[in-house]
Amino acid sequence: MTLQSATRTFMFLGQCVPCVKQGVSKFKVKRLELDENLLKYFPKQEFVYAHDPEKLCKTGDIALLELLPEKLTRLISHKVKKVIYPMGDITDPITGKKVIVGQYRDHIEKVNEVYGRRKDAFDYQKAPQRGWQEDKKDFTHLEIYIKYHESGKDDPAAV
Amino acid sequence: MNNVRTLLTPYHTPLANFLYRSYAFKSDLKIKWVRPQKIPCYKPEKxxxxxxxxxxxxxxxxxxxxxxxxxxxxxxxxxxxxxxxxxxxxxxxxxxxxxxxxxxxxxxxxxxxxxxxxxxxxxxxxxxxxxxxxxxxxxxxxxxxxxxxxxxxxxxxxxxxxxxxxxxxxxxxxNMVYKPPPNEFHWVTRRESLKKLTDQHCEKIREERINQYRQQLEHEQPAFLEEKIRTLQFIRNEQKECGAEVTVAQEEIDGCRKLLEDLKLKREDVKMK
Incomplete structure (x- = not known):
């Protein structure tokens, strides 16, 4: 028995991966598939393109995707309904507080205050939204490839 | 087996046109590939x-x-x-x-x-x-x-x-740049690189031709719309005169006229600029 293909399910979660197309986000959908001979599940990845005109999703975000009644183009078959887990900005579902790994942000801040917070230290209230270093110092929104040709142009996506 | 062998002989059948050597193939496109210089892993560029x-x-x-x-x-x-x-x-x-x-x-x-x-x-x-x-x-x-x-x-x-x-x-x-690792690691080879460059070259040609075709169609658009209006008007008149069911609505013809006017205005604007 194999699972139904992710692309035919009504709604599912997917992780956003870099995509250069405008108004479209690419998603990686992981499914576990049963190997009948070994009776063991193995992860399978599928890639889905979803309509996202406002670019709600950034690389790494986990979003809820919905199947469109009919395909927009040959590739775009879904649309982004909601960003569920923005990357690096996790909220604890029980208390509704922001979390970093195993600690609440408030707790960390309080500890810092006890030691005497520095003025030039990082401050969440003043920090701009994610994406202000995009294309400057942070190149995670690009699909990075190994440089294979010296064209004379400087391509930030080439490594 | 013998039949297959006769089929595969490249001398007499027209099949020989389809059968070509897949190895040692050289493209006659003049694409120049320059191998990127290797930067050691400890250098700041890397x-x-x-x-x-x-x-x-x-x-x-x-x-x-x-x-x-x-x-x-x-x-x-x-x-x-x-x-x-x-x-x-x-x-x-x-x-x-x-x-x-x-x-x-x-x-x-x-x-x-x-x-x-x-x-x-x-x-x-x-x-x-x-x-x-x-x-x-x-x-x-x-x-x-x-x-x-x-x-x-x-x-x-x-x-x-x-x-x-x-x-x-x-x-x-x-003050540093962060780039994630590439999806797949591979050696840079001449063959693979040329393949990619050829793909890019083909994509470029395709885009150019599509643009050309688009320009040509846009150029023909006003003439086509005029012809369309004339034809629709003619059909409507004929249907009325013959007493048949009128299938062409006046709104359709007016819509076409409006499109034509808008198009002409737009073209003039572009010319003025």
Whole structure:
């Protein structure tokens, strides 16, 4: 028995991966598939393109995707309904507080205050939204490839 | 089997046109491939560091004597002896790392937060990169440097996942570029590279031709619309005169006229500009 293909399910979660197309986000959908001979599940990845005109999703975000009644183009078959887990900005579902790994942000801040917070230290209230270093110092929104040709142009996506 | 063999003989059948050697194929497209120069893994271009450690002022007092009261009142020659110029190079590096870590500390006693760790490694990496330039054959140094660079990259990856805002702030503070690893690793070969370049070349040609065709169609558009209006009008008149069911609505013809007018206005605007 194999699972139904992710692309035919009504709604599912997917992780956003870099995509250069405008108004479209690419998603990686992981499914576990049963190997009948070994009776063991193995992860399978599928890639889905979803309509996202406002670019709600950034690389790494986990979003809820919905199947469109009919395909927009040959590739775009879904649309982004909601960003569920923005990357690096996790909220604890029980208390509704922001979390970093195993600690609440408030707790960390309080500890810092006890030691005497520095003025030039990082401050969440003043920090701009994610994406202000995009294309400057942070190149995670690009699909990075190994440089294979010296064209004379400087391509930030080439490594 | 014999039949197959006769089919495959390239001499007499028209099939020979389809059967070609798949190996040692040379394209007659004039695409020039230049192999990119290999950059060693420890170089700043590869690690993403945008500044080096050499910008430090060598006339500063040693780190351990910075707050010494006796030294501040001492003779100029003594001060000079306690400056970085007259001390081993490691003191310069130590001061550099110290200043670097100072930029990102959460509080005065912060020694173990992830930013401080990354900043510390960055300071050491930049100092070692300078060292590597002077002693390129020092293998132990190279290994240590490489390991440190990889460790820093790994922890930056973690920080990005944990706390994106802090990650971006840190990148700005320590002045370095972060690029994720490519999806797949492969050697750069002539064959593969040429394949990719040929694909790009074909894509470019395709786009050019599509644009050309689009321009041609746009050029023909007004004439086509006029013809359409005329034809629709003719059909409508005929249907009316013959007493048949009128299938062409007046709105359809008016819509076409409006389209034509809009198009002409747009063209004039473009010309004026």
């Amino acid at each position: 690690t993403g560091d945008l500044e080096g450690a050499s910008q430090i002022d060598r006339k500063q007092v040693l780190l351990d004597f910075k707050e010494s009261k006796e030294l501040s009142t001492a003779d100029d020659n003594v001060k000079k002896l306690f400056s970085l110029e007259f001390a081993p190079h490691k003191h310069t590096n130590r001061l550099y790392v110290h200043e670097f870590v100072d930029k990102v500390k959460r509080h005065e006693y912060d020694v173990a937060s992830i930013e401080v760790k990354i900043a510390k490694w960055t300071g050491v990496i930049r100092a070692l990169q300078e060292c590597m330039e002077r002693f390129p054959r020092n293998k132990k140094l190279k290994v240590n440097l490489k390991e440190l660079i990889d460790k820093r990259k790994k922890h930056l990856k973690y920080l990005r996942r944990w706390d994106y805002k802090r990650f971006e702030w840190l990148l700005e503070r320590i």
